[in-house]
Amino acid sequence: MKNSIKSIISYLILFVESILLFILTTLLITKFTIFNTSYIRNTLEKNNYYQDLYDDIKVEMSYYTNQSGFEDSILDDTFTIGEVRYETNKYIENIYKGKTLNIDIINLQSRLNNNINEYVRNQNFKVIDQKEIDKFIQTMCEVYQDEIKLMGYAEKGASIVTKIISLSNKLIIVLSVALVLLIVLNTFVLKRNNFAIVLYTSAFIILFCNHYFKANIDIKNIFIYSKLVSDIIKHIINSLLHISIIISIIYIILGIILAMTKKLKKSY
Amino acid sequence: MPNIIIRKSKVIVKQLAIAFFFTAFLVFLTLTLGKNKINKAINLVNNFAIIENIGSNQDKKIQINKVTKRLVSYPNFGDIWAKIEIPSANIEANVYHGDTLDLLKYGVGHHAGSYFPGEGGTILIAGHNSSRDFGRLPQAKIGDIIKIKAVYGTYNYRIDEYEIIEAKALNEKLEINDKKEILMVYTCYPVDTLGYKSKRYVVYASLVGDPNEE
Numbered sequence: 001m002k003n004s005i006k007s008i009i010s011y012l013i014l015f016v017e018s019i020l021l022f023i024l025t026t027l028l029i030t031k032f033t034i035f036n037t038s039y040i041r042n043t044l045e046k047n048n049y050y051q052d053l054y055d056d057i058k059v060e061m062s063y064y065t066n067q068s069g070f071e072d073s074i075l076d077d078t079f080t081i082g083e084v085r086y087e088t089n090k091y092i093e094n095i096y097k098g099k100t101l102n103i104d105i106i107n108l109q110s111r112l113n114n115n116i117n118e119y120v121r122n123q124n125f126k127v128i129d130q131k132e133i134d135k136f137i138q139t140m141c142e143v144y145q146d147e148i149k150l151m152g153y154a155e156k157g158a159s160i161v162t163k164i165i166s167l168s169n170k171l172i173i174v175l176s177v178a179l180v181l182l183i184v185l186n187t188f189v190l191k192r193n194n195f196a197i198v199l200y201t202s203a204f205i206i207l208f209c210n211h212y213f214k215a216n217i218d219i220k221n222i223f224i225y226s227k228l229v230s231d232i233i234k235h236i237i238n239s240l241l242h243i244s245i246i247i248s249i250i251y252i253i254l255g256i257i258l259a260m261t262k263k264l265k266k267s268y
Numbered sequence: 269m270p271n272i273i274i275r276k277s278k279v280i281v282k283q284l285a286i287a288f289f290f291t292a293f294l295v296f297l298t299l300t301l302g303k304n305k306i307n308k309a310i311n312l313v314n315n316f317a318i319i320e321n322i323g324s325n326q327d328k329k330i331q332i333n334k335v336t337k338r339l340v341s342y343p344n345f346g347d348i349w350a351k352i353e354i355p356s357a358n359i360e361a362n363v364y365h366g367d368t369l370d371l372l373k374y375g376v377g378h379h380a381g382s383y384f385p386g387e388g389g390t391i392l393i394a395g396h397n398s399s400r401d402f403g404r405l406p407q408a409k410i411g412d413i414i415k416i417k418a419v420y421g422t423y424n425y426r427i428d429e430y431e432i433i434e435a436k437a438l439n440e441k442l443e444i445n446d447k448k449e450i451l452m453v454y455t456c457y458p459v460d461t462l463g464y465k466s467k468r469y470v471v472y473a474s475l476v477g478d479p480n481e482e
Contacts, residue, residue: 015290063369067396069462116462125462132463139464196280200287201294208295216310255287259280 010192017182018201024175025202027168029243034236035165037096041089047235050085052228057084057147061140068136074119078111079144087148098162100155103148105141112137150225193262199255203248210244330419332386339384339420346371349378350385350418352393352453357407363416367394376401382444385416385423385475389446393453397465402455406430406469414451414473425451425473432457433468442470449475 033039044050057079062072087103094101116137120127127133149155187193219237223230299306330349331340343349343365350363367377376395383389395401408414414425433441435456442452451473456465 011286014286015293018287018290019294060369063373064464066373066398067456068464069397069460120462127463128461129463132461132465135464135466136462194283197283197286197290200284201290204287204291205294208291217313222313255283256280259283260276262279 006190006192010186010190010194013182013186013190014194014197015201017179017186017195017198018205020175020179020182021198021202022205024172024179025206025247027172027175029240029247031165031168031172033240033243035096035161035168037089037093040092043232043236043239044088047232049228049232050081050088053088053147054079054081054084056226056228057144060143060147064136064139064143068132070116070119070136074112074115075140076115078115078140079108083107084148091148091154095154095158096161096165098158100158103145105144108141108144109137112140150229153225196255196258196262199251199258203251203255206244206248206251210241210248214241332384332420337386337388339387342384343419345380348375350416352376353415353417354405354408354412354453355415356409356412357404359402359404359408361395361401363393367392372396372401379444383446383449385418385449385451386421387446388449390442390444391416391449391451392442392444393451395453395455397455397457397459397469402453402469403459405453405455405471406457406459408471413476414453414471416451424476426476427471427473430469430471433470435466435468438468451475 058075061075065072065074091101091103116133119125146152183195187195219234222234222237224233329341330343332338333340345366347365348362349365351360352363353360362375364371364375364377365380367379371377372395376393378384379392379394382392385391395405397403397405408427408430410427410429412427414427416423416425438454442454452470453473454468454470457467457469458465459469
């Protein structure tokens with residue numbers, strides 16, 4: 001085969017390798033971040049999500065206390081941040097497994113009941129209709145569940161999330177094998193060893209996507225479901241953008257190292 | 269040695285140039301072939317982006333246009349724009365624009381989809397049944413006056429009737445239209461018991477006299 005034809009084929013392979021490496025990098029970033037429950041849990045912890053969620057549940061519940069003839073004090077010690085954290089984490093784990101889960105409300109029910117009984121006793125009130133009290137407790141439990149489960153929106157996406165994770169894992173294997181085969185073909189069959197170009201190209205594509213995303217999407221004003229959830233989403237998007245920049249820099253440095261350590265005769 | 273470094277630098281520059289060309293080619297291809305899909309995706313994400321409303325009523329003068337019977341500028345959501353008084357029931361409360369549960373914590377709320385006094389349509393005002401808000405609303409009788417002291421004028425309404433409805437029937441019963449200026453004031457019922465309230469006490473009142481405009 002003529003040297004020039006070999007070069008053209010080699011460049012085409014490098015171009016395909018670059019695309020494969022870019023897709024592989026994107027899939028790996030998502031695998032270790034948004035599709036990783038540990039990362040999600042850490043992000044929630046760092047952003048004080050559990051405390052804020054606890055406060056939100058309290059506020060949401062307090063909307064019903066006044067209209068029901070109670071004071072906010074009946075909500076005291078009915079649930080803890082630890083319980084909110086536990087239930088939220090358990091719920092997230094199940095979402096990523098494609099399962100749905102009911103939030104445990106037994107303790108909340110019992111504590112609310114005790115607080116209401118104590119309130120009624122202390123205020124010398126007389127309960128005329130126990131059904132209304134039961135309905136109130138049921139409503140409070142629904143508020144607690146809905147806040148943790150984000151009104152069930154997360155559940156609706158659960159099956160899609162598991163499908164994406166499964167597909168992504170398969171793609172990672174297929175792309176890795178394809179990339180290795182192309183590198184072998186270029187290096188040993190065509191005798192062209194220019195993987196640095198692949199690293200640079202992938203880095204440039206990642207940087208371009210990063211810039212394009214920032215320029216076209218109003219990240220700071222994204223609002224999905226609630227301020228609490230939106231803040232987490234904004235934090236995750238910004239983290240992903242930072243990670244992608246770091247990976248691009250690593251690819252460029254690796255490319256330079258490869259070029260510097262390569263024998264000059266073999267280079268184009 | 270410096271010669272080798274220069275040569276290697278040239279190789280790196282060459283490789284970077286090829287990588288740049290590859291990227292530019294790929295970007296060109298993607299933006300040319302998938303422009304519509306990319307724009308759709310960007311629009312979809314940007315639909316979730318909102319600009320926070322940081323204005324307040326202090327920035328604008330709320331007035332009513334007497335010819336069109338519409339407010340020239342409307343209060344911001346969550347701002348106080350009036351005071352409601354029902355002297356016969358000893359009720360006096362600030363009226364917020366919006367009737368979300370969050371706003372009802374602070375006072376009574378004016379449903380954002382309903383009309384304002386003077387606009388000739390249904391005005392819907394809700395409040396909790398606490399003593400601070402509409403806890404004494406059932407004490408108001410037919411013929412009693414409800415005053416709305418808005419920032420642009422005072423409007424008086426006479427109570428025509430009242431009824432107790434199921435909370436679920438609220439949307440169906442409290443129809444908002446511009447056929448007649450009717451004030452509808454409602455709260456949770458019963459007002460003097462503990463527990464979840466599945467009923468609503470609604471008072472209907474009609475505009476009387478000319479507004480005292482400011």
